[in-house]
Amino acid sequence: MKTKTYAGIPAEYSKLDQSKIVLIPVPFDGTSTWQKGADKGPGAFLEASENMELYDIETDSEVYKQGVFLADPVSENTSPEAVVEAVHQATKKYIKKNKFVTLFGGEHSISIGSIRAFNEMFDDLTVLHIDAHADLRESYEGSKCNHACAVYEASQMTNLIQVGIRSMDAIEKTVMDADKTYFAHEMAEDGSWMDAAIDQMTDNVFITFDLDALDPSIMPSTGTPEPGGLLWYETLEFLKQVFEEKNVVGFDIVELCPNKHNRVSDFLAAKLYYKMLSYKFQNEDAEDDFESNFNMATNEVNKYSKFSTEDDY
Ligand SMILES: [Mn+2]
Numbered sequence: 247m248k249t250k251t252y253a254g255i256p257a258e259y260s261k262l263d264q265s266k267i268v269l270i271p272v273p274f275d276g277t278s279t280w281q282k283g284a285d286k287g288p289g290a291f292l293e294a295s296e297n298m299e300l301y302d303i304e305t306d307s308e309v310y311k312q313g314v315f316l317a318d319p320v321s322e323n324t325s326p327e328a329v330v331e332a333v334h335q336a337t338k339k340y341i342k343k344n345k346f347v348t349l350f351g352g353e354h355s356i357s358i359g360s361i362r363a364f365n366e367m368f369d370d371l372t373v374l375h376i377d378a379h380a381d382l383r384e385s386y387e388g389s390k391c392n393h394a395c396a397v398y399e400a401s402q403m404t405n406l407i408q409v410g411i412r413s414m415d416a417i418e419k420t421v422m423d424a425d426k427t428y429f430a431h432e433m434a435e436d437g438s439w440m441d442a443a444i445d446q447m448t449d450n451v452f453i454t455f456d457l458d459a460l461d462p463s464i465m466p467s468t469g470t471p472e473p474g475g476l477l478w479y480e481t482l483e484f485l486k487q488v489f490e491e492k493n494v495v496g497f498d499i500v501e502l503c504p505n506k507h508n509r510v511s512d513f514l515a516a517k518l519y520y521k522m523l524s525y526k527f528q529n530e531d532a533e534d535d536f537e538s539n540f541n542m543a544t545n546e547v548n549k550y551s552k553f554s555t556e557d558d559y
Pocket residue numbers: 354377378379456458459470501
């Protein structure tokens with residue numbers, strides 16, 4: 247990858263020690279069922295990021311001054327299981343360094359590793375899953391680490407809230423929590439879904455954002471596009487509200503499948519990532535230390551049980 251610093255930011259804002267934010271690229275595309283190319287996602291995203299203004303009008307901030315460390319890409323690609331484990335370890339390593347950890351994929355199976363790390367390190371984790379697809383299969387084509395299984399583990403071990411869903415197999419209904427699922431056709435008719443979804447979240451929230459949640463008219467470059475998706479400003483309105491009301495502990499963005507003849511999706515992904523950082527840090531002084539609330543005491547224990555106070559936020 248050509249990029250030396252994220253978005254070409256000055257070196258003084260890109261060193262690990264001084265950075266509050268870590269970005270882990272995961273260029274993996276091993277289990278896509280139809281169109282390959284998500285392995286090219288991080289490169290296209292980083293290139294677009296270098297050609298983007300770094301002042302955010304809406305928040306009147308320059309979030310890169312909080313420091314963004316561009317980690318080495320997770321280069322493991324021998325098997326989906328090995329990639330998930332490599333992502334899990336890399337994510338955990340930087341959480342323990344008291345960083346705000348973000349990842350850019352790659353296909354959605356990488357999120358199994360990132361979610362596992364966040365769930366081990368943070369108490370009572372909500373996973374906010376924004377996607378066109380339910381991704382709730384326990385296994386698919388012989389693997390539990392297929393992109394079609396991205397949030398099955400999260401459904402069993404975390405407070406999973408699904409937003410934007412408009413494509414699934416009937417079998418996934420047996421796993422899905424209907425009360426915590428916001429289908430696209432319902433969201434299109436009734437704007438109350440934003441408040442309703444936020445009310446169901448615990449304080450610690452990890453966001454896994456599959457770009458195909460967005461409408462293909464604004465995000466054509468994705469492996470499995472579905473009509474009827476989220477538009478730009480409603481997406482930002484929702485995200486902004488989540489960042490304001492909850493403690494977002496990290497996020498990943500996945501499934502950018504770049505098309506060299508049409509770069510608009512790369513730029514959307516770059517802007518979305520930067521917006522999410524801007525919302526996270528808009529009230530933070532760049533001089534102040536970042537204080538992650540990860541729980542060192544629980545991180546060596548695999549938390550196999552979903553916490554039981556789920557109706558009590
Ligand atoms: Mn999807």
